[in-house]
Amino acid sequence: MSSTPPFHETLDLTLCGSMGRVHRLCRDAVTLAVEPLGLTQSRWTAMMHLFHLNQGCTQQELANSLGIEMPSLTRTIKQLEQQEIIARKADAEDKRSKRLYFTEQGLQLLDTLQVIIADVKEHLYADLTTEQLDTMAHGLIQMEQNARQCIRHYSGDK
Amino acid sequence: MSSTPPFHETLDLTLCGSMGRVHRLCRDAVTLAVEPLGLTQSRWTAMMHLFHLNQGCTQQELANSLGIEMPSLTRTIKQLEQQEIIARKADAEDKRSKRLYFTEQGLQLLDTLQVIIADVKEHLYADLTTEQLDTMAHGLIQMEQNARQCIRHYSGDK
DNA sequence: TTAATATAGTTAGCATGCTAAGTAAATATT
DNA sequence: AATATTTACTTAGCATGCTAACTATATTAA
Numbered sequence: 190m191s192s193t194p195p196f197h198e199t200l201d202l203t204l205c206g207s208m209g210r211v212h213r214l215c216r217d218a219v220t221l222a223v224e225p226l227g228l229t230q231s232r233w234t235a236m237m238h239l240f241h242l243n244q245g246c247t248q249q250e251l252a253n254s255l256g257i258e259m260p261s262l263t264r265t266i267k268q269l270e271q272q273e274i275i276a277r278k279a280d281a282e283d284k285r286s287k288r289l290y291f292t293e294q295g296l297q298l299l300d301t302l303q304v305i306i307a308d309v310k311e312h313l314y315a316d317l318t319t320e321q322l323d324t325m326a327h328g329l330i331q332m333e334q335n336a337r338q339c340i341r342h343y344s345g346d347k
Numbered sequence: 348m349s350s351t352p353p354f355h356e357t358l359d360l361t362l363c364g365s366m367g368r369v370h371r372l373c374r375d376a377v378t379l380a381v382e383p384l385g386l387t388q389s390r391w392t393a394m395m396h397l398f399h400l401n402q403g404c405t406q407q408e409l410a411n412s413l414g415i416e417m418p419s420l421t422r423t424i425k426q427l428e429q430q431e432i433i434a435r436k437a438d439a440e441d442k443r444s445k446r447l448y449f450t451e452q453g454l455q456l457l458d459t460l461q462v463i464i465a466d467v468k469e470h471l472y473a474d475l476t477t478e479q480l481d482t483m484a485h486g487l488i489q490m491e492q493n494a495r496q497c498i499r500h501y502s503g504d505k
Numbered sequence: 506t507t508a509a510t511a512t513a514g515t516t517a518g519c520a521t522g523c524t525a526a527g528t529a530a531a532t533a534t535t
Numbered sequence: 536a537a538t539a540t541t542t543a544c545t546t547a548g549c550a551t552g553c554t555a556a557c558t559a560t561a562t563t564a565a
Contacts, residue, residue, distance in 0.1 A: 205471070206392065207487045209370040210414040213522070214494035215363040221501040231551060234364065249513060256368040261552055263515060285513040285560045312497045313363070316489055324482045329365045331475055336372035339470040343379040371552070389521060407543060419522055421545060443530045443543040 208329075215313055222309050226298060227272070231265045236299055237306065239275065239289055247286045248277075274298060366487075373471055380467050384456060385430070389423040394457055395464065397433065397447055405444045432456060 216230045223233050238254045239246070246254075252262040266289070269275045274295035277287040291299060314322060374388045381391050396412045397404070404412075410420045424447070427433045432453035435445040449457060472480065 205370060205373040206414060207484070207491070208366040208373075209522090211487050211491050211494065212363060212367040212370055214491060214498065215366075217523095218494045218497040218501065221498055229550070247513075256364060257551090258553065259514065260516080260554080264551080280513095283513080283561075287514075309497060312500070313490060313493050315493050317486055321482055321486050324479055325486045326365070328475055328479050328483045329369050332471060333365070333369050333372060335471050335473050336369065336376045339376040339467060340372065340379055342470070343376065367552090375553095387520070405543075415521090416523065417544065418524080418546080422521080425545095441531070441543080445544075 218313065219306060219309050222305050223302060226301060226305075228298075228302070229268075231261075232269055232272075232274075233302060233306075235262070235265050235269065236274065236291075236295075236302060239291070240299055240303075244290045245288045247280070247288055249286070251289060269295075376471065377464060377467050380463050381460060384459060384463075386456075386460070387426075389419075390427055390430075390432075391460055391464075393420070393423050393427065394432065394449075394453075394460060397449070398457055398461075402448045403446045405438070405446055407444070409447060427453075 216234075219233065220228075220230045226233075228236070234255065235251065239251055242250060242254055248259065248262055248266060251266075252259050255262065266275070266277070270277060273292050276290050276292050276295075278290065280286045280288055374392075377391065378386075378388045384391075386394070392413065393409065397409055400408060400412055406417065406420055406424060409424075410417050413420065424433070424435070428435060431450050434448050434450050434453075436448065438444045438446055
C-alpha cells in the first residue's frame with residue numbers, strides 16, 4: 190500500500206533523458222567559465238583526461254579514458270595541435286601509434302584550467318552529500334554495464 | 348585519516364562525463380531494440396514525451412518536456428510528419444502555434460514502441476534498487492539546478 | 506617466408522544538440 | 536490606433552558524438 194510512487198518513476202524513462210540534459214548543462218557551465226581560454230568542451234575535457242593519464246599516452250588510450258571513439262577524438266586532437274596546446278610524436282617502437290604531450294604553453298593553460306574547473310565543480314556538486322554522489326557514481330557504472338549488455342543482446346547476441 | 352576516498356572522487360570531474368556516456372549507451376540500447384520500427388533516438392523520444400503530454404500540445408510544450416530547444420525539435424517533428432507518425436494542425440486561436448497529434452498508424456507504432464521500451468528499461472535498471480534510482484533522480488535534479496545557476500553566474504550574472 | 510588478420514589512426518558523412526537571426530502573429534505601450 | 540515588444544516557429548550553420556571504409560604497420564598462421 191504505497192501511497193506515493195518512487196520518485197524516479199515520476200521521471201519514468203526520462204531518467205536517461207535527465208542524464209543527457211544534466212550532462213549538457215554541466216559541460217555548458219564549465220565551457221562558459223573556461224571561455225576566456227579559448228577552449229571548447231571537447232578540448233578542455235581531452236586536456237583534463239590527458240593530464241590524469243600522464244603525458245605520452247596514445248590516442249587510443251585517451252579515447253578509452255574519455256569513453257569516446259577514435260574518430261571523435263581525432264578531430265579534437267587536431268584542434269589542440271593547431272592551438273599548440275598538445276603535440277603528437279610518433280612512437281619509435283610502434284610506428285602506427287602517436288603519443289600525446291602538452292607543449293610548454295599547453296601546460297600553463299592546463300594550470301589555469303584546473304583552477305577554474307575546481308571552482309565550477311564545487312558549484313555543480315553543491316548541496317549533494319558524499320553519500321549521494323557515491324550512490325550516483327555507482328548507479329551510473331551499473332547502468333553503463335547494463336546498457337552495454339543490453340546492446341550486445343540486441344545486436345549480435347554472440 | 349580516511350583510508351579510502353569517496354568512490355565518486357575516483358571519477359573526479361568525470362562523473363559528468365559518465366552521465367554523458369551512460370546517456371548515449373541507454374539511447375543506443377533502446378534505439379537498437381526499436382530499429383525494426385524505423386525510429387531514431389530523437390524520434391522515439393519525442394513520441395514517448397508526446398504520449399505523456401497527451402496529444403494536442405504545442406511544439407514549445409513538447410520541447411520543454413524533452414528539455415531541448417525548439418530548433419532541435421523542429422527537425423525531429425518534420426521527420427515524424429514525413430513518416431506520417433504525427434500531424435501538425437494550426438491552432439485556431441493562436442495562429443502562431445501548431446498542435447501535435449498522432450496519426451492512426453502513429454498510434455499503432457506507439458503501442459509497439461511502449462512494449463519494447465518497457466522491456467529495455469527493465470534491463471537498464473537491473474540490479475539497481477528503488478532507493479538508488481530515487482537518489483540518482485534527486486541528485487540529477489539538484490545538479491541540473493546547480494548547473495543552471497552556475498551558467499547564469501558565468502554569463503550575465505543578472 | 507608469405508598470406509591472413511588485427512590494430513592505430515584518418516577521412517567522410519550522418520544524427521542530434523545548440524545559437525543566431527528571420528518571419529508572422531499576438532500582446533503591451535503610448 | 537499605431538508602435539514596440541514578445542512569442543511560436545523556421546532556417547542556417549556549428550560542435551561533438553557516431554559508424555563505415557581506408558591506409559599503414561604489426562602480429563599470427565600456413
